[in-house]
Amino acid sequence: MTETALLPTAPLRAHAQIDLGALRANVRALRERASGARLMAVVKADAYGHGALRVARAAVDAGADWLGTATPEEALVLRARGGLPASTRIMCWLWTPGGPWREAIEAGLDVSVSGMWALREVVRAARGAGRPARVQLKADTGLGRNGCQPGDWEELVGAAVEAEGAGLLRVTGVWSHFACADEPGHPSIALQLTAFREMVAEAERQGLRPEVRHIANSPATLTLPESHFDLVRTGIALYGISPSPEVGTPADFGLRPVMTLAASLALVKHVPAGHGVSYGHHYTTPGGTTLGLVPVGYADGIPRHASGAGPVLIGGKWRTVAGRIAMDQFVVDLGGDEPEAGAEAVLFGAGDRGEPTAEDWAQAAGTIAYEIVTRIGTRVPRVYVDDEHVNEQPDG
Known part of the structure; x- marks a missing residue:
């Protein structure tokens, strides 16, 4: 991860100045827009190039409730080196077979599961770790990337309920991701919200009681309050960049580039x-x-x-x-x-x-x-x- 802590004493060929005061102000502005939902600061890809360790600390200091990364490796570094309170929740969602499930469980990370292969691996890792995994089930409500298809959702939820009953995991969240939230009024937005509500209802029907339900990314946080549920995931907006330049500038949304x-x-x-x-x-x-x-x-x-x-x-x-x-x-x-x-x-x-x-x-x-x-x-x-x-x- 790219980290330069202090202003240098000698001139640099080039540098990227990171204004952590602006970042903290952005966190506060986004929390105000979150309709009472908790806020996840997404710090994947080295905090979008801003430096994950420094940014994570600043975001938590400013009131971010969760941190989010793509890969488990990113999340493990944050847990080990981030200087964060032990209570800080960190979620990671981009897994491949054979990933560091046990290390993630032992580090207290929330891990995302989109299919049966991943659920089997996390259950096996939980047995080896001797402690339950914190799992968030991802629903594919229409983006077509990661996430469980509606036709396979009942099976995945049922297997998760069984594993939770055996004490091998706790389903802490049900979540999804928008395809076109940066285009207000796009017809896919309403369709995805409907699909998400239906898939959350199926999870609850089978007995799951997740702590957080979340689908709102940066553009949805800024323009779609009905999507906020329990948690919003803010990525690019955290860094003071508008996710929808056609809709508004950073200043229009009360944000400042970092x-x-x-x-x-x-x-x-x-x-x-x-x-x-x-x-x-x-x-x-x-x-x-x-x-x-x-x-x-x-x-x-x-x-x-x-x-x-x-x-x-x-x-x-x-x-x-x-x-x-x-x-x-x-x-x-x-x-x-x-x-x-x-x-x-x-x-x-x-x-x-x-x-x-x-x-x-x-x-x-x-x-x-x-x-x-x-x-x-x-x-x-x-x-x-x-x-x-x-x-x-x-x-x-």
Whole structure:
């Protein structure tokens, strides 16, 4: 996991500044929207590139009731190294056969089960651990990814009831995931809510009494209060990025982006008209100008698809990537301006200083802002501001 605890004493080639004060404010704002439901802070994929250990602590400090990861390995690291209260509930949901079920049970994790093979493995692991597993049954209500199909649900629930009766597990949750909650009014939303209610009712009919029922992701948390049930799972919204840019900006939802990505210019130089720039010469200078070299590239997670389009703030002005983004660097046409080497180039941030946002880069690359922040690689250190744990031993 990417962890840089304190601001460095020497200039960095590039860094991703993580504003934990903004993150805590986002948690509080999302809790207010949760209609009284508890809140899960989703910190999978190294907290969407923000650094899972620091983010998890900040989210719990701000009132998150649960933490969520995709893989059990992510959850086990959080439990072992996160510095979290022992009472913090952590759920993980992306399992494959032979996974670390026993380690998860012994660590007190909530594990997700979508089919009979997984239930058999978790029961076997619970016997070996000598303690019951905490299991959440996932229903496929229409997304078509993980989760148990309605036609197989009765069998899975029945087997879970039997295992619970034998003291091998406790069904702590029934859950699902939306396909199109970022498109308010999409007909699949109502269909999935109906299917979820029916599958919860079947579980209860067979005698299960889960602690939490949950289907709401970030967009549903923000726009669909009838989906909140007992728990909402907030991922991208936690990091201050709108899950539905067509519906509202982060500010519209009371959120603030947490990550600012910046680099130091490595070189500024004069070139004549007609000078080719970067591989393939897809950009040539229209006149005599100055070029600035930004020392990050696709090895750092800067999307190559944003070549010729990605925006950067330098010296208070928006610039655009000139030519192709390379592995370690890209060039901007400074239009004759002459900032010094070492001047700051802000690729994206909250936007309130005039800088581009992750959404601007998503538009330039033809993708979503989720991918922009998550893909920033380990060569880019994270530095944390407004961190209430700055006097603790750094992680990693």
